[in-house]
Amino acid sequence: MISAPEMPETTVAPTSAFPAWFQAEQAAALAAYESTPAPTRRDEPWRFANLKALDLEAFVPAPPIASEGKLITASTGIGGDTAARLIFGNDTLVLRETASLPAGVIVQPLAEAARDHEALFREYFMAQPVELGSHKYAQLHKARLSGGGVLVHVPKNVEVALPIELFHWVEGENASVFPHTLIVLGENAKVTVIDHFKSADGARAFACGINDFHLGRGAQLTYVAVQDWSRDTLAFHLNSTLVGRDANSTALIANFGGDYIRGESLSKLAGDGGRSVMLSLNPLDGTRQIDQRTLQDHAAKHATSDLLYRNALDDKSQVIFAGLIRVEPGNSQTDAYQRVENLMLSEDAIAHSMPGLEILNDDVRCTHGATSGGVSPDELFYMQARGIPEDQGRRLIVAGFFNSLLDRIEDESLRARLAALVAQRFGVA
Amino acid sequence: MPAIAEETEKPNIDIDRSVGDFSYKMDYAFDAGVGLNEQTIDYICDVKKDPDWVRAFRKDGYRKFLEKPMPTHWASHDLDNIVFENIRYYLSQGVTPSRSWDDVPEEMKQTFERLGIPEQERKYLAGVEAQFDSEAAYSNIKAAVGEQGVIFVGSTEGLHKHPEIFRKWFGKVIPSSDNKFSALNSAVFSGGSFIYVPPGVKVKHPLQAYFRINAQNFGQFERTLIIADEGSEVMYMEGCTAPKFETSTLHSAVVELVALKGAKIQYVTVQNWSANVFNLVTKRGLAHEEAEIKWIDCNIGSRLTMKYPGVIMKGRKARGEVISIALANDGQHQDTGAKMIHAADETTSNIVSKSISIGTGQSTYRGLVDIPPHRKGCKNNTECDALLINTNSRTDTYPAIVARGNKNACQHEASVSKINAEQIFYMQQRGLTEGQAMSLAVNGFVNDLVREFPMEYSVELKRLIDLEMEGSVG
Numbered sequence: 001m002i003s004a005p006e007m008p009e010t011t012v013a014p015t016s017a018f019p020a021w022f023q024a025e026q027a028a029a030l031a032a033y034e035s036t037p038a039p040t041r042r043d044e045p046w047r048f049a050n051l052k053a054l055d056l057e058a059f060v061p062a063p064p065i066a067s068e069g070k071l072i073t074a075s076t077g078i079g080g081d082t083a084a085r086l087i088f089g090n091d092t093l094v095l096r097e098t099a100s101l102p103a104g105v106i107v108q109p110l111a112e113a114a115r116d117h118e119a120l121f122r123e124y125f126m127a128q129p130v131e132l133g134s135h136k137y138a139q140l141h142k143a144r145l146s147g148g149g150v151l152v153h154v155p156k157n158v159e160v161a162l163p164i165e166l167f168h169w170v171e172g173e174n175a176s177v178f179p180h181t182l183i184v185l186g187e188n189a190k191v192t193v194i195d196h197f198k199s200a201d202g203a204r205a206f207a208c209g210i211n212d213f214h215l216g217r218g219a220q221l222t223y224v225a226v227q228d229w230s231r232d233t234l235a236f237h238l239n240s241t242l243v244g245r246d247a248n249s250t251a252l253i254a255n256f257g258g259d260y261i262r263g264e265s266l267s268k269l270a271g272d273g274g275r276s277v278m279l280s281l282n283p284l285d286g287t288r289q290i291d292q293r294t295l296q297d298h299a300a301k302h303a304t305s306d307l308l309y310r311n312a313l314d315d316k317s318q319v320i321f322a323g324l325i326r327v328e329p330g331n332s333q334t335d336a337y338q339r340v341e342n343l344m345l346s347e348d349a350i351a352h353s354m355p356g357l358e359i360l361n362d363d364v365r366c367t368h369g370a371t372s373g374g375v376s377p378d379e380l381f382y383m384q385a386r387g388i389p390e391d392q393g394r395r396l397i398v399a400g401f402f403n404s405l406l407d408r409i410e411d412e413s414l415r416a417r418l419a420a421l422v423a424q425r426f427g428v429a
Numbered sequence: 430m431p432a433i434a435e436e437t438e439k440p441n442i443d444i445d446r447s448v449g450d451f452s453y454k455m456d457y458a459f460d461a462g463v464g465l466n467e468q469t470i471d472y473i474c475d476v477k478k479d480p481d482w483v484r485a486f487r488k489d490g491y492r493k494f495l496e497k498p499m500p501t502h503w504a505s506h507d508l509d510n511i512v513f514e515n516i517r518y519y520l521s522q523g524v525t526p527s528r529s530w531d532d533v534p535e536e537m538k539q540t541f542e543r544l545g546i547p548e549q550e551r552k553y554l555a556g557v558e559a560q561f562d563s564e565a566a567y568s569n570i571k572a573a574v575g576e577q578g579v580i581f582v583g584s585t586e587g588l589h590k591h592p593e594i595f596r597k598w599f600g601k602v603i604p605s606s607d608n609k610f611s612a613l614n615s616a617v618f619s620g621g622s623f624i625y626v627p628p629g630v631k632v633k634h635p636l637q638a639y640f641r642i643n644a645q646n647f648g649q650f651e652r653t654l655i656i657a658d659e660g661s662e663v664m665y666m667e668g669c670t671a672p673k674f675e676t677s678t679l680h681s682a683v684v685e686l687v688a689l690k691g692a693k694i695q696y697v698t699v700q701n702w703s704a705n706v707f708n709l710v711t712k713r714g715l716a717h718e719e720a721e722i723k724w725i726d727c728n729i730g731s732r733l734t735m736k737y738p739g740v741i742m743k744g745r746k747a748r749g750e751v752i753s754i755a756l757a758n759d760g761q762h763q764d765t766g767a768k769m770i771h772a773a774d775e776t777t778s779n780i781v782s783k784s785i786s787i788g789t790g791q792s793t794y795r796g797l798v799d800i801p802p803h804r805k806g807c808k809n810n811t812e813c814d815a816l817l818i819n820t821n822s823r824t825d826t827y828p829a830i831v832a833r834g835n836k837n838a839c840q841h842e843a844s845v846s847k848i849n850a851e852q853i854f855y856m857q858q859r860g861l862t863e864g865q866a867m868s869l870a871v872n873g874f875v876n877d878l879v880r881e882f883p884m885e886y887s888v889e890l891k892r893l894i895d896l897e898m899e900g901s902v903g
Contacts, residue, residue: 042502047829329821344835347803351833355841357826362817362847369842370828374835 045133245271490615587623718744757790
């Protein structure tokens with residue numbers, strides 16, 4: 001049986017403690033976590049999943065971090081200026097730079113936000129139900145949430161030009177962290193937020209993170225998660241985005257690290273004319289596994305959603321993609337697209353693809369696609385003929401495979417920085 | 430493949446939707462009563478004079494049926510409306526089918542004559558079997574085909590007269606434990622065809638079976654086994670109808686195909702059960718080296734159809750194909766799909782599925798493509814297109830693709846759309862009514878698949894689509 005990592009009261013630092021009412025909710029969440037049965041493969045959201053990987057027995061509360069300075073130095077981000085920077089080590093705030101934020105914009109740890117902006121917190125914090133299978137682990141997250149959460153609130157008609165970068169570090173053998181990013185955008189607000197998930201050492205760790213994004217009318221959000229946990233980390237990343245009328249959300253999740261990652265992304269098009277772009281790039285090797293479940297929920301008219309997930313699988317890695325486009329009755333003029341592409345780099349890699357559609361309205365254009373295949377020998381030959389060795393040619397193809405996905409990001413400088421990051425990862429910079 | 434010229438005048442459409450909607454009062458000689466228990470199975474075994482191994486096989490199937498849960502964790506909850514205690518599991522006039530129409534009992538003869546069976550046999554078929562409730566009433570094969578060594582008999586006759594071939598493959602492609610309904614079929618199966626085509630024999634004309642449910646609350650559980658020996662070819666077609674009763678009827682068949690090295694089997698179904706029939710069918714083929722199995726499946730009738738024809742490509746370079754058309758009208762749910770298991774190198778499969786949902790109709794595509802470890806050179810192509818006619822129509826697509834290794838390729842594409850308003854406007858400008866225009870557009874949507882059907886079936890299919898489209902506009 002899976003048990004929750006024990007978490008003595010003392011690990012919650014007095015400075016980041018949540019108000020009493022929330023602590024009561026946390027106690028209830030822990031009870032809910034414990035009483036909710038663990039998933040089985042008979043549950044559709046866990047079809048093909050490797051449930052053995054979900055053993056949480058060994059994980060312990062994260063210890064205090066050894067050196068704040070080391071983490072701060074290592075928090076380089078994607079480069080360039082930022083509007084705000086928050087760095088957390090083992091769910092404790094170690095650096096806060098918010099001086100360049102426009103007036104009225106809030107970027108602060110959740111425990112403070114629960115005190116200072118209680119109404120906002122109550123309205124938006126985990127307001128969306130977790131529908132894609134991990135509701136049990138969402139309860140665990142809520143119960144164990146301490147200092148590792150952030151509220152980003154951009155009020156009406158305010159644009160934050162520079163990106164906000166958030167760093168979540170984990171350190172120590174079997175340490176557990178519970179990062180949370182809550183973004184609330186008022187009407188016509190605009191912001192770019194980049195989450196970095198990093199390990200300070202190569203140790204095994206457990207992360208159970210949640211993101212809640214709420215886009216008011218006409219708001220624009222660009223969100224990037226650079227997940228770079230140690231190669232021995234078990235992580236849940238549960239994201240939900242609520243897109244209001246004429247709002248526009250673009251989210252990219254880059255999974256570079258982790259041993260077993262369960263990702264759930266739900267985009268609910270709640271207002272007419274909303275748009276959601278969902279992107280993910282997943283280079284995998286060794287015996288690493290990624291299990292991603294997505295839902296494009298069209299609950300309004302004239303809304304657009306566009307999902308593109310790309311996986312490159314080497315060695316004995318495995319990926320599961322299960323996506324669903326759901327068009328609820330009456331939501332005419334829906335335009336939804338969903339595509340998963342698996343680039344198979346080795347004989348032992350396994351890709352499970354389950355792209356789904358549930359369409360309850362006729363006035364729609366919905367398509368999906370799934371492909372799996374290897375690197376074309378012709379392409380490799382072409383490069384070899386021009387003096388590029390096979391190994392490098394292969395890396396170029398993989399980098400190109402991911403790079404073309406970045407084309408869907410509108411912000412040019414962000415796109416260039418992410419492209420540089422991908423190139424550096426594949427040694428083709 | 431006969432092509433259908435678009436411009437040719439449509440023949441007078443004198444068939445109507447109710448062509449199968451009649452029933453005759455029958456005095457059945459054998460009736461296993463209502464409900465299912467061990468005694469029911471013994472009764473069926475005694476009537477059919479089953480050998481001991483079949484009795485044991487049935488009992489084992491029954492146990493598995495009881496053990497298996499309803500698959501409602503993924504399938505429609507409409508399944509819960511099947512009341513197994515209220516169903517009659519065996520009804521017949523005797524177990525030996527007639528070889529000549531003259532010997533068929535009068536009421537059955539009338540039934541099949543109204544459905545046009547003897548007429549079709551004279552015209553173009555190499556052999557016909559007509560099943561009335563539990564047993565074949567008529568079974569005949571043209572002398573020339575019989576002389577080539579082709580066996581075409583009912584499953585009962587097959588297991589009695591040709592046990593050496595029958596037993597070798599029976600239950601091997603679809604084990605009883607495959608699912609709840611294959612287990613049920615294993616317990617109470619009766620009727621269906623047994624076909625054996627000797628090596629190198631190419632049966633020029635199709636063999637046909639016609640399945641008819643006549644009695645209320647009746648469950649039909651036919652079992653078909655087709656074996657195409659090395660290098661042989663055969664096409665099998667089945668049609669099915671039932672009257673519209675007030676209460677629901679269950680049809681749960683198991684169809685197993687075995688294509689030995691280099692053989693080709695085409696299996697064509699035009700399913701037009703009345704809208705009170707639960708049609709829960711397990712169909713699977715085993716393709717050996719360089720063999721080809723093609724399922725051509727058209728679902729127009731029934732209340733709920735769940736059918737996912739599959740091909741296990743067991744030998745190198747084997748090929749599997751599923752061509753599927755589903756039309757779901759008000760109150761119907763067509764839950765269809767395909768299953769492709771690439772168990773050998775260089776195997777290829779193709780799935781093309783088109784569905785049309787009208788009114789509150791719901792069509793679902795469910796598919797599985799699996800490439801097991803260490804395969805190379807396997808290819809799968811899947812295309813699913815859904816057309817929605819009304820705002821309250823529904824379509825779902827749930828494919829699962831398991832790809833392993835870097836030496837194979839899988840691609841899946843699906844789209845959902847409605848009828849193009851501009852096309853309808855264009856046709857109306859030229860004098861067609863909106864209904865005619867819609868009907869033409871729907872026929873256009875499925876046209877490239879209809880071409881794959883044998884001539885006679887494709888004509889019937891087009892008519893059926895026209896009829897289903899009637900009154901669906903507005």
